[in-house]
Amino acid sequence: MTDVQPAHKRILLKLSGEALMGDDPFGINRATIVRMVGEIAEVTRLGVQVAVVIGGGNIFRGVAGGAVGMDRATADYMGMLATVMNALALADSMDKAGLTARVMSAIAIEQVVEPYVRPKALQYLEEGKVVVFAAGTGNPFFTTDTAAALRGAEIGAELVLKATKVDGVYTADPYKDPAATRYSRLTFDEAMAQNLGIMDATAFALCRDQNLPVKVFSIVKHGALRRVVMGEDEGTLVHA
Numbered sequence: 001m002t003d004v005q006p007a008h009k010r011i012l013l014k015l016s017g018e019a020l021m022g023d024d025p026f027g028i029n030r031a032t033i034v035r036m037v038g039e040i041a042e043v044t045r046l047g048v049q050v051a052v053v054i055g056g057g058n059i060f061r062g063v064a065g066g067a068v069g070m071d072r073a074t075a076d077y078m079g080m081l082a083t084v085m086n087a088l089a090l091a092d093s094m095d096k097a098g099l100t101a102r103v104m105s106a107i108a109i110e111q112v113v114e115p116y117v118r119p120k121a122l123q124y125l126e127e128g129k130v131v132v133f134a135a136g137t138g139n140p141f142f143t144t145d146t147a148a149a150l151r152g153a154e155i156g157a158e159l160v161l162k163a164t165k166v167d168g169v170y171t172a173d174p175y176k177d178p179a180a181t182r183y184s185r186l187t188f189d190e191a192m193a194q195n196l197g198i199m200d201a202t203a204f205a206l207c208r209d210q211n212l213p214v215k216v217f218s219i220v221k222h223g224a225l226r227r228v229v230m231g232e233d234e235g236t237l238v239h240a
Contacts, residue, residue: 008048010048010050010156011159012152014052014053014163015163016057016164017059018058019032020032020054028058036090039219039224040130041098042225050131052131053132053133053136054132054133054144055144058086060082076140084134102131105133106135106139107138113134116133118155142202143203145202153210159212160214164217166218168183169183169191184236185237186237188238189208
């Protein structure tokens, strides 16, 4: 039997904070995070090096009402701290699943997690550890999508995986239009011309400029992550 190798050796997985909620209104759903970690563990066993950027919407949503009228930079720093909480939960779940995870934060909280240092992150990946990047870029006014594009470029990822609740990019909202069809491939220019809203403009432009392809896929679809790293027709590939 032929030993099929993964199509990608090193990936950057972008998870939204909302993806951790499951069906809960906010916070972290334990069953959901365990299932996601199981999918990540499966691809690491294939020899794929995995880095993760996590958002914070699931936690920040709970305090969003109090952030109304707040200074934007202050609200963004609160969001960064929410991503650190998610990263700790994710790493803990990974450790329990037999993976070795390292959380690296873009803002200094050295009593809790180690600071992001690029050579150290690369060393961890080479050692087979999962690196979870927290606190976005460390700067206000930038999203965790931009952090994913930035870290993906820095670590030499072959692919940025944008995990969503939909299994790719469609011609229309598949929940509203039954005739909507999934794009298998798109160029960055086509996606921008059609204003498909795959990532924020800064993140998208960075991926395009660095020739870093983006794969949009469903994190709730069992086995989808494995099929993506194996190079199968799963989700939508956005490329130069």
